[in-house]
Amino acid sequence: MQQTTSFDENKKIYSKNKLVFAPWYFLLPAIFFFLIYVIIPIFQSVWISFYEWDGLGEAEWVGFANYIELLDDEYFYTSLKNNFIWLILYLLAVPIGLFIALFLNQVVFGIRFYKSLFFFPFVISQVVVGLIFSWFYNPNFGLLASIFLSFGLEPIAILSDEDLVTYGIIFAGLWPQIAYCMILYLTGLSNVSKDLMEAARLDGAKGLKMLWHVVLPQLRPATFISVVVTVIGALRSFDMVAIMTEGGPYGSSNVLAYYMYETALSEYGFRLGYGSAIATVLFFIMLVYIGYFLWRLYKNEREL
Amino acid sequence: MFPKPIHAFPNKYQLIYKIALPFVLIIWLLPLIAIFLTSVRSAADINTGNVFGWPSQFLLIENYSEVFRRSKAILYLKNSFLITIPTVLLSVSLACLAGYALAIYRFRWSLPLFFIFVAGNFIPFQILMIPVRDMSVSTGLYNTISGQVLFHAAFQTGFCTFFMRNFIKALPFELIESGRIEGVSEAKIFLYIVVPLVRPALAALAVLIFTFVWNDFFWATVLTQGESVKPITAGVRSLNGQYVNNWHLVSAASLCAAIPPVVMFFLMQKHFIAGLTLGSVKQ
Numbered sequence: 001m002q003q004t005t006s007f008d009e010n011k012k013i014y015s016k017n018k019l020v021f022a023p024w025y026f027l028l029p030a031i032f033f034f035l036i037y038v039i040i041p042i043f044q045s046v047w048i049s050f051y052e053w054d055g056l057g058e059a060e061w062v063g064f065a066n067y068i069e070l071l072d073d074e075y076f077y078t079s080l081k082n083n084f085i086w087l088i089l090y091l092l093a094v095p096i097g098l099f100i101a102l103f104l105n106q107v108v109f110g111i112r113f114y115k116s117l118f119f120f121p122f123v124i125s126q127v128v129v130g131l132i133f134s135w136f137y138n139p140n141f142g143l144l145a146s147i148f149l150s151f152g153l154e155p156i157a158i159l160s161d162e163d164l165v166t167y168g169i170i171f172a173g174l175w176p177q178i179a180y181c182m183i184l185y186l187t188g189l190s191n192v193s194k195d196l197m198e199a200a201r202l203d204g205a206k207g208l209k210m211l212w213h214v215v216l217p218q219l220r221p222a223t224f225i226s227v228v229v230t231v232i233g234a235l236r237s238f239d240m241v242a243i244m245t246e247g248g249p250y251g252s253s254n255v256l257a258y259y260m261y262e263t264a265l266s267e268y269g270f271r272l273g274y275g276s277a278i279a280t281v282l283f284f285i286m287l288v289y290i291g292y293f294l295w296r297l298y299k300n301e302r303e304l
Numbered sequence: 305m306f307p308k309p310i311h312a313f314p315n316k317y318q319l320i321y322k323i324a325l326p327f328v329l330i331i332w333l334l335p336l337i338a339i340f341l342t343s344v345r346s347a348a349d350i351n352t353g354n355v356f357g358w359p360s361q362f363l364l365i366e367n368y369s370e371v372f373r374r375s376k377a378i379l380y381l382k383n384s385f386l387i388t389i390p391t392v393l394l395s396v397s398l399a400c401l402a403g404y405a406l407a408i409y410r411f412r413w414s415l416p417l418f419f420i421f422v423a424g425n426f427i428p429f430q431i432l433m434i435p436v437r438d439m440s441v442s443t444g445l446y447n448t449i450s451g452q453v454l455f456h457a458a459f460q461t462g463f464c465t466f467f468m469r470n471f472i473k474a475l476p477f478e479l480i481e482s483g484r485i486e487g488v489s490e491a492k493i494f495l496y497i498v499v500p501l502v503r504p505a506l507a508a509l510a511v512l513i514f515t516f517v518w519n520d521f522f523w524a525t526v527l528t529q530g531e532s533v534k535p536i537t538a539g540v541r542s543l544n545g546q547y548v549n550n551w552h553l554v555s556a557a558s559l560c561a562a563i564p565p566v567v568m569f570f571l572m573q574k575h576f577i578a579g580l581t582l583g584s585v586k587q
Contacts, residue, residue: 022490023405027417030402030461037458038424041435048434055438103328106310106321114325116573118332123569124562125519127537131544131558132335135342135551141350143338175335180580187581192306206308215306222581232426239521243541260430265437265526272434279430290426294419301415 042283049276059273066277075251076278079259082166083235083285086255089170090177090234094226097181098219102211104182105189115186122179130243133172134159159245162252169253173240177233181226188222189215224296231289235282256282343367343556350551363552371556375546376531380539381560387452387535388517392510394457395464399509400502402461403468404494408480418469425462429522432459437526447529455527456517464509467579471505472498508579511572515565536561 049066053059070076104115121129136143137158145155158168192215200214216223238257241247247254247262254262256278264275310321330337342350344367345359371377406418436455437446445451475498483493524538534542540554540561547553569576 019409019490020411023409023411023414025491026401026405026494030398030421030465031417033398033454033458034421034424034461036439037436037455038427038432038462039420041432041439042427044435045431045433102307105305105307108310108318108322108325111325114329116570117329119569119577120333120336120566123515123565124336125521125537125565127519127521127540128558128562131540131554132339135339135555136335141551143334183577184581187577189306194305197306210306225581236428238429242521242525243544257428257430261433261522261526264434275430276434279428279433282428283431286426286428290423293426294423297419297422298415 045276045283046280048273049280051273053272054270055272056270062273066274069274070277070281075254075259076256078251079254079256079278082253082255083237083282085166086170086173086234086237087231089167090173090230090237091227093174093177093181093230094223096174097178097226098185098223100178100182101185101189105186115183119179119183121176122183124176126173126176126239127243129172129176130240133168133175134244136172137168160249162249165245165249165253169237169240169244172244173233173237177230180229184222184226185219188219192218228289228293232286235286235289256285339555339558342552343559345552347550347552367552367556368560371543371553371560374553375539375543375557377536377539377543377557377560379531380534380536381564383449383533383539384518384535384537384561384564386449387456388514390453391456391460391517392513394453395460395513396506396509398457398461399464399468400499400506401494402465403470403472404498406465406469407472407475408477408498418466421462421465421469423462424459425466433526440527446527447533449533452523452527452533452535455523456520460513460516464513467509468502468505471502475501504575504578507572508575511568511576512579514568515576518565 048059050061050063051059052062052065100118104111104118139145139155139157139160142155144158148155156164158164196214196218197210200210205214236257237255238261241253241255241258242261245253247258251259260275260278260282263271263278310318313321341359344362344364346361346363349360402421406414406421440446440451440455445454479497479501480493483497488496518535519537520535521537521541524535528534528538531539531542540557543557544554
């Protein structure tokens with residue numbers, strides 16, 4: 001009798017331990033890769049930001065000197081300001097995406113085809129979008145120039161105008177981003193509760209009132225994701241700037257992501273420590289949003 | 305359904321809507337249509353300023369074959385495939401395993417690890433740039449296809465794990481429970497019960513990651529040098545520098561870069577959109 005119990009107990013302990021170790025077997029490969037290529041490099045970058053280093057010679061410890069230098073760097077401020085403009089204007093993608101989704105949320109012949117064509121810009125590489133728009137803005141033969149000429153106006157060279165260039169790039173960047181938000185909202189709209197709509201309709205709600213009080217609250221998850229991906233996209237903007245202007249003219253369209261690359265790896269010098277300091281600043285700015293996202297995720301997990 | 309279905313409106317409005325649809329679409333895709341028309345124009349058209357009118361000749365085959373003849377576009381495209389496909393396979397399999405562990409087992413590290421994978425997916429690339437480049441140089445992975453594959457696979461594992469974990473978590477837990485009661489080993493439960501059930505998620509992830517990695521430009525710039533292992537995105541950029549006044553060729557090359565993800569999207573549209581919106585619906 002006793003033997004059976006202990007046998008059972010052994011088995012229990014074994015199967016309990018099995019469940020303790022099993023997750024790690026499954027996790028190990030992913031953790032290994034993620035640690036090597038993502039987690040450790042973050043710390044290394046922060047570490048490098050305390051050095052003056054050209055990537056070849058000996059690195060020299062300089063403490064906070066790189067950060068102090070940033071405080072006096074006008075290019076850094078321009079980039080920071082531009083990132084802020086990006087952030088604000090890029091968020092226009094959310095309402096515009098919603099608007100297009102509402103326009104397309106109908107059942108007519110071929111609507112699925114229309115929806116996927118509207119989504120097109122998101123699938124295309126930003127390099128290609130950037131090229132398309134550089135050409136669109138070209139003052140000699142661009143589409144914009146011919147629109148200006150047809151109204152009898154002098155074409156503006158947007159990408160060589162220090163005051164307009166950032167807006168020009170953001171406008172181009174909005175094109176794929178709107179498509180992204182649109183698709184998130186289209187999926188959200190297909191899940192809007194019919195009963196609630198019907199009830200509201202009986203109460204006399206329609207049009208904008210219906211949208212604001214009944215539909216939008218149900219679209220909150222789509223809005224949340226749209227805002228998150230748009231903010232992250234705005235702060236990550238690199239490709240468009242690299243393709244369209246390389247930060248120019250005179251650094252006026254620079255953003256932190258590109259300025260960091262420029263200081264660390266381009267012909268303007270190999271200041272890896274200084275570049276890392278810029279990257280660290282960008283990282284901490286983004287950490288605010290990441291933290292907020294994780295907090296929302298955590299609340300969500302607790303509810304389950 | 306919101307807005308009110310168009311059928312509920314008088315015929316007049318229905319007609320207006322149906323006319324407006326293609327019209328709005330053309331405006332929306334105008335930049336793309338323009339670049340396509342440019343890619344089939346003759347050089348003479350561009351030099352004489354006929355950039356927006358109807359092309360004087362359609363040189364579809366001529367222009368595109370000239371791109372392939374005069375540039376390394378074929379090499380770039382091949383590199384893009386060599387980088388993208390192994391990345392998709394690797395990151396999706398790693399994430400499938402990790403997502404399973406995070407969804408099924410209750411252990412203290414489950415949620416913190418999940419959050420680390422999610423957070424990693426959102427960080428700026430620049431914070432990784434110098435150490436990853438350095439490490440690639442010192443391990444001989446700099447300027448190779450596999451160097452790019454390994455980085456992309458590792459980075460995309462964050463997003464993929466997030467995705468797989470949520471998908472597996474939504475599966476009925478009884479299936480796994482009953483397997484355990486039958487005495488099936490954990491590995492076999494994963495292989496024979498879970499993997500068949502997550503097939504739609506695997507398809508969705510595969511198309512998404514294909515598109516993300518295909519369209520990468522930053523890491524192609526940071527981890528390569530010269531022509532031999534460059535993907536098409538970086539290739540198009542250098543073509544843009546070489547063919548300053550040959551817009552018809554640059555636009556043809558750009559469209560070549562855009563075609564594979566577009567085809568992928570059209571073939572697997574349902575999966576693509578399901579993947580993109582997963583999480584937004586459930587949140």
